[in-house]
Amino acid sequence: MTKKAHTEEKAPLPRPGREVFILVVEDERHLADSVARRLQEEGYTVDVCHDGEDGYQLASSKKYHVLILDLLLPRKDGMQVLRDLRRNKVQSMVLILTAKSTVEDRVDGLRAGADDYLLKPFAFAELLARVETLLRRQGVEPKTLMQVADLELDVESRNVRRAGRNIHLTAKEFMLLELLMRNKNRILTRRAIAEQVWGYTFDTGTNVVDVYVNYLRKAIDEGFPKRLVHTVRGVGFILKDE
Amino acid sequence: MLRSIRFKLTLWYSTIVAVTFFVVGFATYQFVSRMLNASLDQSVTNEVQWIAAHMEKQDERQESAANMRDEIQEHSRFSPLKEYVEIWDTAGHIFYQSRNLTGDTLAHYLIAPPDHRWLLETPTNFRDHDIRLAFNKTSRASIYLAMPTTIVTSALSELLNILGWMGPAVLVLAVLGGFFLARKSLSKVTKVTEAAKRITADRLHDRIPETAVDDELGNLILTFNEMISRLDASFEQMKQFSGDASHELRTPLTVIRTQLETALNSKVSPAETKMIIARCLDEAIRMSGTIENLLLLARSDAGQVAMKADRVDVKELMVQTYEESVILASQKSITVTLQKADPVTVQGDEYRLRQMLLNLIDNAIKYSRQKGAINLRLVREQNAARIIVSDNGIGIPEADLPRIFDRFYRVDRARSREMGGAGLGLSITRWIVEAHGGTLSVKSDLSVGSEFTVTLPVSG
Numbered sequence A: 001m002t003k004k005a006h007t008e009e010k011a012p013l014p015r016p017g018r019e020v021f022i023l024v025v026e027d028e029r030h031l032a033d034s035v036a037r038r039l040q041e042e043g044y045t046v047d048v049c050h051d052g053e054d055g056y057q058l059a060s061s062k063k064y065h066v067l068i069l070d071l072l073l074p075r076k077d078g079m080q081v082l083r084d085l086r087r088n089k090v091q092s093m094v095l096i097l098t099a100k101s102t103v104e105d106r107v108d109g110l111r112a113g114a115d116d117y118l119l120k121p122f123a124f125a126e127l128l129a130r131v132e133t134l135l136r137r138q139g140v141e142p143k144t145l146m147q148v149a150d151l152e153l154d155v156e157s158r159n160v161r162r163a164g165r166n167i168h169l170t171a172k173e174f175m176l177l178e179l180l181m182r183n184k185n186r187i188l189t190r191r192a193i194a195e196q197v198w199g200y201t202f203d204t205g206t207n208v209v210d211v212y213v214n215y216l217r218k219a220i221d222e223g224f225p226k227r228l229v230h231t232v233r234g235v236g237f238i239l240k241d242e
Numbered sequence B: 001m002l003r004s005i006r007f008k009l010t011l012w013y014s015t016i017v018a019v020t021f022f023v024v025g026f027a028t029y030q031f032v033s034r035m036l037n038a039s040l041d042q043s044v045t046n047e048v049q050w051i052a053a054h055m056e057k058q059d060e061r062q063e064s065a066a067n068m069r070d071e072i073q074e075h076s077r078f079s080p081l082k083e084y085v086e087i088w089d090t091a092g093h094i095f096y097q098s099r100n101l102t103g104d105t106l107a108h109y110l111i112a113p114p115d116h117r118w119l120l121e122t123p124t125n126f127r128d129h130d131i132r133l134a135f136n137k138t139s140r141a142s143i144y145l146a147m148p149t150t151i152v153t154s155a156l157s158e159l160l161n162i163l164g165w166m167g168p169a170v171l172v173l174a175v176l177g178g179f180f181l182a183r184k185s186l187s188k189v190t191k192v193t194e195a196a197k198r199i200t201a202d203r204l205h206d207r208i209p210e211t212a213v214d215d216e217l218g219n220l221i222l223t224f225n226e227m228i229s230r231l232d233a234s235f236e237q238m239k240q241f242s243g244d245a246s247h248e249l250r251t252p253l254t255v256i257r258t259q260l261e262t263a264l265n266s267k268v269s270p271a272e273t274k275m276i277i278a279r280c281l282d283e284a285i286r287m288s289g290t291i292e293n294l295l296l297l298a299r300s301d302a303g304q305v306a307m308k309a310d311r312v313d314v315k316e317l318m319v320q321t322y323e324e325s326v327i328l329a330s331q332k333s334i335t336v337t338l339q340k341a342d343p344v345t346v347q348g349d350e351y352r353l354r355q356m357l358l359n360l361i362d363n364a365i366k367y368s369r370q371k372g373a374i375n376l377r378l379v380r381e382q383n384a385a386r387i388i389v390s391d392n393g394i395g396i397p398e399a400d401l402p403r404i405f406d407r408f409y410r411v412d413r414a415r416s417r418e419m420g421g422a423g424l425g426l427s428i429t430r431w432i433v434e435a436h437g438g439t440l441s442v443k444s445d446l447s448v449g450s451e452f453t454v455t456l457p458v459s460g
């Protein structure tokens, strides 16, 4: 029922239904590795290759749910890989992950049959959320329920419960909690939070983060023996269950 | 409105037409008046001459005076103009006087000086109309003959009349015509203006519809379109440049960001964290290099990079760079040889020239296989120093040759990226060479090797 990640030491996350396969085609090895690693931590089965030709071969020979595809690839251009795959009726969802930032590039990509387009540099949480959306569109039911200790958050129904008790959150508080849960046991800097929840990329805005983290603490931690939201001094915040 | 070209054109046009009309009218009037007066004078003179001639003939034929008077009267009757005739004999008596003079004496209106044979005048006080009076003194008689000038004056006043009402009519027509003409020729200008208005920074592909006619406006449109084309090209170039630049910076940034995000996982081991930090540092250094080069090119575009003009010993420079490149190339077991180094100095910036050489050598090493060979030569020619960097590396496909000096251009983007290049090295090299008044050329065969030649002018 649950699926086994490649990284052995990680406890596989509860995931209903089938094993989910993802292919990462990215020539920048360090990047490819860290993306794969992160996806594996989320419980996906991940294959990695570093050039377009390999990517094309792999994607046509095995059924992947999602393809994460760079555009500038050695041996075979990413766009060409995409076109050829679509011509051969390969149905995998394709997420283009590229540094090409113009509107034309994006339009070209989507027209060639991509399902989504994410610009580098990106945040892992963003990538994961996009992958989940694609999986949902594929009919694969990704886990919509995230859990940290006795705190639960359902991305679909937008329900938040702790120890079985419903908790009401405002829209921003919900987004903040979702981000923290997606990054559970990982430190998030104030700026990373400001960027991903509020879309701020400038200096002001980090104060807002402190204010909202306090709101969130009141809502989910107050009255419970175990605190989940922690401040990492001089760095940021972390939601952890251990 | 009053300042519009249409108004000015109309004003000019009408003024010119009005002035032309006035000048032509005046000249016509003068001409007609002179013609009419001359022909009146001709008539008067003819009549006098006829009478004089006739009297002479009559003398020869011994005709009677009465007979002659009748003949003169008869002749006057057929004259197309009313004429007054008066003839005095030498004794001072009136020999003949036409009946229409009734009591007047023409001689009173013209005090003829004694020694004059011919006189033509316009006395003013004759009855209620002016006359043209001719006088002729022959051996037999003094002949006075006059005709009324009414024919001339009435014709002239008629002409004046016509000119008088034609003037305003012509002026009105000129204003209307001028306005119409101005509008007609300016309507094209309006169209051009409207077309030009539609062309904005993001619609630079549009052009003003060109007319087939090779007139001023057609030329204006053509010139305008050419200007837009140039703008379009430089905009496109700018867009390309910033797009490429952003791409070049996004790539290392992505590695840094994802690596660091990974490191923030509480489960990453300290040893792994160190590795991640080292990787990020590498990327940051690579990024600084790209930014450095970008900035250098941007500043060179703006003409803000000062090139020194010192005497540079190129041989010395060549030997130093050669020694450096031996170490650089040893990593890939590539042998570097300095085949020739003629003594030569040029005027220039030593720092930039070294940068230029290192860029070429860096490429030769990067795009050669393990155990390759790089050859350096410095050849002194008549007025030039020739620096040749050749390798037996992977070579450049012919189709890519013209573009390798373009900014960000890389033959194999993925592979070059792996080796750290942003595709700016040759752009910078070319800029340095050209700033020294030299030329940079390349010969290359795929999988055989490449040869880059820098030619610098030698001072003195």
Ligand SMILES: Nc1ncnc2c1ncn2[C@@H]1O[C@H](COP(=O)(O)OP(=O)(O)OP(=O)(O)O)[C@@H](O)[C@H]1O
Pocket: B363, B364, B366, B367, B391, B393, B394, B395, B396, B404, B405, B409, B410, B411, B412, B416, B420, B421, B422, B423, B424, B425, B426, B427, B449, B450
């Ligand atoms: N000696 C060479 N042999 C083969 N290919 C070459 C050689 N020199 C340059 N090239 C080709 O020309 C391209 C442009 O060279 P350039 O030096 O401008 O950029 P780069 O070396 O890729 O990056 P950078 O110099 O900015 O680090 C290279 O990417 C490579 O494809």
Ligand SMILES: [Mg+2]
Pocket: B359, B362, B363, B421, B424, B425, B426
């Ligand atoms: Mg280079």
